[in-house]
Amino acid sequence: MSVIATFEVSADSFPLGKSIENQSTAEIEIERVVPMRQGQFPFIFVWNHTDFEEFERSVSGLPEIESVVLLESFDNGRLYKIMWSDGDCPVIAEIISNEGTLLSAIGDPTEWVFEIRFPEHTNVSDFFRDVTDADDVELSLKSLVKEIDFESVDGGILTDKQEQTLKTAFEMGYFCVPREAHLDDVADRLGISPSAASSLVRRGCAQLFEHKFA
Structure with a gap:
């Protein structure tokens, strides 16, 4: 059975952490939308940065980053595609x-928190x-648990956090057209950051789609 490990990494030890070291409210979220063996985390969300142009200049100057391209802008964040230099980031x-x-x-x-699924403890x-x-x-290793998923009533496989977030988002009208709630509202209800809510919604939907259509 696979195991899920949660690690904390000092921001100074991770290249992207250096790009927001003077921005107390900023957060960066790595979005993994391709299998690991096919790419090295090409997409990142940057949230709550006071000067996104400054971030772009800062990250472009990192030796570990070859290029950064703005893909989309939101009210409180931006989505970028980055190209990593080979061999320059040991964590990745x-x-x-x-x-x-x-x-x-x-x-x-201050720090990065990575949640990673590994095949074995070794x-x-x-x-x-x-x-x-x-x-x-x-x-530093913060937690190590065997992965326990459960089958939801519609046949999808979700973690507890994903199930709770999707259920809350659905009940609040996040999936309605037009929307009756935004991710900020869902995050406030759950007591988590908007970036964490966004990640849980996307990962939960991806798990459901994969289980249904794979």
């Missing part, structure tokens, strides 16, 4: 090499060893 490289699947990754100017150990052997990477 070791997730891939140890057969990890990124479930979520959200960072602020993959977790190898990942931790490989990353901490790299220079200047501060990594």
Whole structure:
């Protein structure tokens, strides 16, 4: 059975963390929409940055990043596509090499929290060893649990957090046309950040679609 590991990484140890180090309200969320072996986290959401042009200049100047392209703008954030330089980010490289699947990754100017699914406990150990052997990477394991999914009434497979978030969003009218609630409203109801609510809704929908149509 696969295991889900939650790691915390100092913002100074992760390239994207350096790009918002002077922005106390900013958050970056990595969006994984392709299999790990086919790409290295090409899409990121940046939330609540006071100067997005400054972020673009900052991230473009990082040696680990080859390019950054703005794809879409929102009221409180932007979606970018980034191209990583090969071999310059040990956290990303070791997730891939140890057969990890990124479930979520959200960072602020202080720390990043990665939730990663690994096939076996040994993959977790190898990942931790490989990353901490790299220079200047501060990594700590916060939780390690066997993955437990449950079958919902409509045949989809969701985690508890995904089920709760989708249920709340549905009850509040987030999926209505026109919408009766926004992600900020759902996040307030659940007591989580808008970026976390966005991630849970997208991941939950993706799990349902994959179970239904794969």
